[in-house]
Amino acid sequence: MSTRSQITTHILDLGSGRPAAGVSVRLEQQTDTGWRELASASTDTDGRILDAFPLKVDAGTYRLTFDTQGYFQQQEKRCFYPLVTIAFCLDEADVHYHVPLLLNQWGYSTYRGS
Template structure:
């Protein structure tokens, strides 16, 4: 866990800092059973039929992006797409993959404060669900 020391002597973990962010993702490699670090993840929002890019980050050493929604913005209700660039990731590990990317389209209805999108991936299959 990364720790930030503030001038006042307070300690905050990276997880605490991301706690206010309404969207996180997690990528696990089903073939190895290990987290997938350095997977590019793109967040977009559908506005009037057009996908608008909001953010892009890479998964950390634990296969997570703990704060994918843009900082200092309020999550709006609507349709979003998280795209995991799995083909690039597998290629960087000298493996073939059937899926060049995995798009996950989901609806934010305001029912919960935090949305978590886990991705379980292998070179020839994937699964996802609404996590917590």
């Protein structure tokens, strides 16, 4: 049986061409009254979080918040976006969702991965 979370992420630092290790990431679910934190973790040496979020989640709206300022401060670099928040909708409850972040000091991009 797999212990991989239903929601996973990874970060590639495009400025260095390397995975972004040690980035704090928070996963939240939208509720009727706001956002509820489900888990938080930091990226591993390969820039990934594969097993720190819930194994199973319901369909709904979620968001990942990445502490990019903390990451760039460790490298003694400035950044324009101190936090990157990616909100996304899960339509199916038993499907794997991978949410990558492509990052540099001055911008970012994301997409639905596999």
